[in-house]
Amino acid sequence: MQDIDLDLLEYLVYTDTDYIKAAVADTTYLPRTVLGVGTFLLDNEGQVDLLTAKQQVTFTKFLKPLLFDVACHGIAGPETCMGNGRIEGDGLLQCYKSNIFRCRACRNATKTQSSSPEEA
Structure with a gap:
């Protein structure tokens, strides 16, 4: 274990x-x-x-x-998880503190989406 x-x-x-x-x-x-x-x-x-x-x-x-064994909530629900559906251990504490349960892949995807310039 x-x-x-x-x-x-x-x-x-x-x-x-x-x-x-x-x-x-x-x-x-x-x-x-x-x-x-x-x-x-x-x-x-x-x-x-x-x-x-x-x-x-x-x-x-x-x-x-x-x-x-904490499930990723994905970007817009569990079925939208960009990873394996589970949150990595090194990111769990922050997930609990923020009450936003996303795996590394989903966190990176949301950072990329929020930092990209909006199209006119």
Whole structure:
């Protein structure tokens, strides 16, 4: 498994918990349970192997998708993604902060579109 981006995890656990709350919505899990697993991981440098079996299930079900498997929303919807449909790990924190979920290809495409001169 890839290393956990601790800055991203810290953001999700301490700064903007809405993403975790949305992930557990309509389940029997409580947000505080997922936040507790996230806090444990932060306290232990992201060492997933230190989690108990129940904590591993919580991590796999809720935190792992937020950290490693986030869909690109494309330029005008998911079907317009110019990449592989997933956001690269190094761009995720900025996506969460801006609430604009685009992969590198889509971000570059929107920069190109916004910097090109308008046609008369």
